[in-house]
Amino acid sequence: MTIFDRLRSIGLGLQATKQITTLIDHATLESSSPTASTDSDLLSVGTLLVPVTDSLAKVAVLYGLSGLSALLNAVKSGDNAANPQAAVAWGAFQKSQVTGGQVWRILTYSLVHPSFAQALRESATMGILGTATTRFQSFSLAFSAVRLGIFVPLLVTAPQADNDAVLINMSGSSYCLLGVFLASLATDRDRLSMRSQNDVLAATGLGVLSAQMLVRLLRSSGQTRNAGLASLGAGIVSTLIMQIVRRINANKPE
Numbered sequence: 001m002t003i004f005d006r007l008r009s010i011g012l013g014l015q016a017t018k019q020i021t022t023l024i025d026h027a028t029l030e031s032s033s034p035t036a037s038t039d040s041d042l043l044s045v046g047t048l049l050v051p052v053t054d055s056l057a058k059v060a061v062l063y064g065l066s067g068l069s070a071l072l073n074a075v076k077s078g079d080n081a082a083n084p085q086a087a088v089a090w091g092a093f094q095k096s097q098v099t100g101g102q103v104w105r106i107l108t109y110s111l112v113h114p115s116f117a118q119a120l121r122e123s124a125t126m127g128i129l130g131t132a133t134t135r136f137q138s139f140s141l142a143f144s145a146v147r148l149g150i151f152v153p154l155l156v157t158a159p160q161a162d163n164d165a166v167l168i169n170m171s172g173s174s175y176c177l178l179g180v181f182l183a184s185l186a187t188d189r190d191r192l193s194m195r196s197q198n199d200v201l202a203a204t205g206l207g208v209l210s211a212q213m214l215v216r217l218l219r220s221s222g223q224t225r226n227a228g229l230a231s232l233g234a235g236i237v238s239t240l241i242m243q244i245v246r247r248i249n250a251n252k253p254e
Helices: 003-031 045-049 056-076 084-089 095-099 105-111 116-136 139-160 172-191 197-219 222-250
Strands: none
Touching: 045 116, 045 197, 056 105, 056 116, 056 139, 095 105, 105 139, 116 139, 116 172, 116 197, 139 172, 139 222, 172 197, 172 222, 197 222
């Protein structure tokens, strides 16, 4: 068993444990909430796009990471994008570098994009879906999806990659957030309401964004597609587990 096989096993175990803990905590906190039965209990779709600003931690995770990524790639755009070593210099993942002690690349690779335009697109997507998930479910679930989306693509692609292969952001966090959001819609859609034109516009925008991401994923290939599908599936499964735990807690006798 190679070092990356060990890291993959350890990483899967740690992420699974952390994810389950987060989901159980979230489900426990929400289990006592009554089911929305009147208009006043429903959540307006338009509020899903209202930026979250009530906490520095939420702002940092939902918007700060995306902004840092866009800023980094704006500076990096002056380098030769076709040269993989330019990406390595900015923190991309490379097995030979990680085994040499630069383990921080497991995190920093997610900040490196092929171009500034793609960094902006990814930043906007994370901000929108992160906000929607926080409003619809909770910040802990959104943060869990962002974190899971950083590690899942590496766990899927890195063990099979060559030592000199260069891995950069594979949209793991945005696809994981998409999975959480779509699964939330499938299981909790009765909590949403359409009361105004703003709600219709918000629903249309979220629908177009989700469809565009799914089409882009299906048109991709190789490592990018595998990482995207794995991240999307992780988000869906995480949300379904949360919903199961929530319903079990709700049915427990007082």
